Amino acid sequence: MKKIQILIGVLFLSLVSCEITDENIDQNNPNGASVNAGAVYPGMIAQTHRNMVAINARIAGIVAQQYEGLDAQQIAYDQYNIGEDDTDDYWDAALYGTGAMPDCYGIFTSNTEEVGALAKLYMAANLGLATTMWGDVPYDNAFIGDQGNFNPTFDSQEDVYATIQRLLDESIAGGVSSGIGEFYGVGSGGADWEKTARALKARYYIHLTSVDNTAAASALAQAQLALSSTSEQADFVYSSPAANSNPLFLFDNDRPGTLGVSPQLTSLMTGDPRLPVYTNVDGDFAGAGLFWGQADSPTPLISYWEVKFIEAEAIVRTSGTDADALAALQAAVEANMLYVGVSQTDADTYTAALTLSGSMDDKIETIVTEKYKSSYGNAPIEAWTDFRRTKFPALTPNPSAVGGVNPSRIIPRRFLYPISERLTNGTNYNAAISAQGGHLLDNDMWAFPTN
Template identity: 50%
Template sequence: MKNIFKILTLFIGLATISSCDNTDLNLDPTRPGGDNVSVRAIVPAMQTQTHRNMMANGARLAGIIMQQWAGFDAQQVAFTQYNIGEGDIANLWEFGLYVGSMKDCDDIITRTTTSGNLHTRGLARLYYAYNLGMATNLWGDIPFSEAFKGADNLTPAYDSQEDVYTAIINLLDGAIADLNTTDPAGIFGNLTSGPSSASDWAAVAHALKARYLLQQSKVNPGVMASVISEVNQSFTSNDGQPEFVFENTSGGRNPISAFGAERPNTMVIGPSFATLMTGDPRQEKYMFQDGTDFLFYDSSNADLFWAQQDSPSLLISYAEVKFIEAEALLSTGGNALMALQAAVTANMEYLGVPAGDITTYVNALTLTGTAQQQLETIITEKYKAFYGHNAIEAWNDYRRTGFPTLTADANGANGNNPSGIVPLRFLYPDSERLANSANYNAAISNQGGHLLDDPLWVWR
């Protein structure tokens, strides 16, 4: 059985959103709000907002940077040339994360600590870790320890990225501990048939912990044994992956589908990605050819797996777990090829690729050459598998490993990206520069810069 979260239609506190670019696609129009809303209502709204965060404008920009998509018209052309400014990602920071999912997580944790509903607290800690990971991956130093204090602190300090990673691991450890306790109340808001028990959610927390430990491997090369340990405690098939399905309606649809419908032909498949996918049986699941271009969206094309109104969103896929394992085994001398084959198989089976095509493709996979060449094979296959649902993680892998090999856009040098390289981060939103300037400037000083080509601590 697929583990599917269904969006609950909540009529409490319907959010009013604008139709300008990068705004409406990043906000859940059914989010509840207010002190009197129950935890049972906040949890599914938090989950919904998290999946919108990971699939909307931040992911779209990451996908363009990673050349899975390319601008064909309008603002997307500027993004392809790395003209990405303070305002282009501000909505994710301001509303998707700090007024949205992370605030909800903080609220849920506070309420369930008081009520003793530990399983729901564990779920909130897990999602808090995920959203913190997303935020620090995109910006580096971010407010955390002083965030969400309301009127008591309207100008929170920024935590260093190193401290944020420590917080992520602590949150996941706390989630695992909570989810392994006895809690007769169960998980409030555990939507329909997601991971069906607290122990299932604990397995998801272990998978996420493996991800965020792996991300620190450049600054802590000795982490790989711990990565393997976490993988061994995570879920073991596609059936265990936490999957969220957007409503098959214009107001609740998958953000990729919504963008294709609302801004037709402003973005296409990146030419280099289309070339990379030539001969891959997943190509027809990702794109179709129209003249010399490959397109990611067509309202009448039901074969495009990630561009349907009700296309899913995966918090972390089983394929990713096996890719993580493959890289860790490569580093520690284990059988990385077997894990790589399992990763690709899981991704193809999930997409519905015919069994014969899977067998042919997987049997042709090899890991040969130097350790770096073998790593390139693993990360390039992971990059292919991430298409459509996890561009941010593909960008994380690129910044950490240098793979897949990308050629920077020829027009990519500008004031925010003076070197012209493939961008390494986003700019903080202008709201922080204007309203939280002292802490904003301290964060920039701590990170050594604030341009798109300034590396983050975890990947230096």
């Protein structure tokens, strides 16, 4: 696998910034007219990959029943008691505010060609996280605080998905495949960034199968141009010191015994050769020998196996052959198994037993359920998203759910906007709530209507 190992040292930053651009940066105005991408990229990339598995992503994993809350706030999340305070840090420090998206914006508005193109790719990935959690979110005028606008409006979710696709198209057109990854320790050739951009396009097309009859065909076209092996995916591998470790490892280290692997996932994976490297008999997710819970466990921006799952689903939805869909499904499962350390023999045995039969929904259930198993530890937000749009895998709401911000006590459909927006951007916050029909965890989003 290709690994992005971000070394945030003075010498590294000096070397990188000279190679990427000769422009200077005003350190007191990082989102201003002139941004040295070399100084900004390492932190932005590191934060983006953390966003895939930390804070809100961890809550999404609880909601999607990949994790189980055992103590403290995690029990509340397991009971769907997820308030506006619980999502605030992710909004302000991971995405907006001091998060990754202002850095992306600063880079691509000050740098052209492949330097700016990679920032557009990362902006699209972060914007996708934001809209799948909250629906309508700020974008068009969200990053111009230097121009005096500190109260951005919220773009509709439909417009946000269109923006994601436009950013990825511009990233590809801007030459994102032109070796830019070499600046970040990816190595000669590195991750294939154009294929990564197409993988993200496939992801954000397949999200829209409930509201766009062309979404599956668009996803299929992009998936077939996207990643062709795990060696092409952009993997961020965390490094010492401890503060730079994988967020799941850090959470277990800081708050031991408060989070475990869900019994629902364990039951679903009975006999699956990945289970021993996902969890142990105590239900831990970060113990010795557990693949996704180590200090240096990688976080893909998007994985090859996700691409193959998207391809399999899209083939089924576009009336392709069962044989082609099954081949894509088997490739997806095998890639994930080999990546986490399952032997080739065990992977072959498992994938040979996979079948696709019955109705379209039956086939999609098989595909999405296998995707759910493979997203554990690396893409919990996608597991939650797939459940909201397909109802698969078949999850039962927590019988201990509370009804405060989720009156129907269903598996949540969204997160509440954070308290910081209510207190500092109230007019636009209220407009977004009104446009979406409410502000509860059981309110649908435009992209994921209850069918």
